[in-house]
Amino acid sequence: MTVVDPVCKMKLDEKDARFKSEYKGKMYYFCALSDKKKFDENPEKYIKS
Numbered sequence: 612m613t614v615v616d617p618v619c620k621m622k623l624d625e626k627d628a629r630f631k632s633e634y635k636g637k638m639y640y641f642c643a644l645s646d647k648k649k650f651d652e653n654p655e656k657y658i659k660s
């Protein structure tokens with residue numbers, strides 16, 4: 612399953628995504644720890660519902 616890193620918009624394979632965060636019941640995947648940290652600091656900035 613392909614997922615999109617919400618911070619840098621890179622496409623990732625879910626099974627290759629080493630960094631993830633759950634926010635409001637939804638899982639988000641990241642290519643790098645730095646992206647995960649940015650997301651965790653301000654999730655709303657990266658989420659478009």
Ligand SMILES: [Zn+2]
Nearest residue numbers: 616619642646
């Ligand atoms: Zn990224």
